[in-house]
Amino acid sequence: MVNIGQINELEIIKETDIGVYLDGDSLGQIFMPFRYVPPGKTIGDRVDVFIYFDSEDRIIATTEKPKAMVGEFAYLKAVAVNQVGAFMDWGLPKDVLVPYSEQKQTMVEGQSYVVAIFYDKESNRIAASSKLNKYLDKEPGRYHNGLEVDLLICDHSDIGYNAIINNQHWGVLFDSEVYRPIKLGQKIKGYIKRIREDGKIDLCLQQPGYKKVSSLSDRVLKELEKQGGYLPLSDKSAPEAIYKAFGASKKAYKMAIGALYKNRQITIEKDGITLIKENG
Structure with a gap:
């Protein structure tokens, strides 16, 4: 099964003057321009590619990697805003759209925001959202005290920083645990300090305990x-x-x-x- 908005390992099945076609299973043949084909790769070889939609909404493959894939979160800059929504630079030729219906606050061109990348099957497009709660895991995480985790710093409150843990759950990094400069949108390593009775997670930047x-x-x-x-x-x-x-x-x-x-x-x-x- 080929997953749109993700990295897939696909086989090259045909070459043309401008690129190659990959076996996209139920999605059919997927085109990849020659500039993305790794040197030495030919018919019968398998390549790791990211699958998304080009400016004409055609499925296309690339060996370039976006700043975030479907199911992930990233701190992206709004490079354009129009009547449809805000377009974010996610590292690919076609910017990703945050529709107004998916904006927690009205986005401004030139500003950066933490967004979730998702695939909307109804409209058949990859889009982004700053309504983060919709895309975080609702089930409790399998964490334990002292576990090392990946953090994305999202915003700052009166008590500290709210961070996304492993692209799945919210956690809080209290100001008293921050001993070095950090900034919004930063990706850093952290640790689970404590899981409270209500399920909320406290974080720290150093492994707790002995x-x-x-x-x-x-x-x-x-x-x-x-x-x-x-x-x-x-x-x-x-x-x-x-x-x-x-x-x-x-x-x-x-x-x-x-x-x-x-x-x-x-x-x-x-x-x-x-x-x-x-x-x-």
Whole structure:
């Protein structure tokens, strides 16, 4: 089965002067211009292609990949607005349309928005929507505390950032968990911090619990050894300096060096930490 708006592996079955035709199963033969045919590929070979509609609404194949496929979310820029809706640049020659009926707020040319990409079988077109709730999974996710996930930052509220988890569910990244600059539309790695009784999901940017501290402690030790036994970063150092050195929050760093101090592996001074070298 060939899925429109997705990557499909299809066989080249015919060549012409301007391109090749692929076996599209129930969709028939699908044309792909020569400029997209990988070097060396010929009749009988299989290629990974994205299937969508060209400017004349014909099914077409390309080896180019859009910024998001059907079932995914992306932060896209509105490059044109007319009486039909807003046209978003999604990385292909034909822009994707957000009809007015699918706009949570009226879109403005030049502005960027998080949208869901979907395939409308009734109108036989790929389109986009900023009404995100319609396209997120309504069933609870199979997550557990500490699980690494992919996040798309969508908007900011009084308590923090709302993010889409793995193209499926909402999660909240509280401001207290954000120790480095992030921006709307950014795709980042994160972790499940907690799943509440009401099903809502709290997120964090570092693996919670002991594993996080242990991992960071190991990195601090290695850096101490590399730097000759001293680092000019203490529990009083600026968060920005700590993040620049280890990509970690000040809270996590303090926990990590606290564990090392408790194990008598370092001493903590006003302006830095020193490795305790074993005698003999």
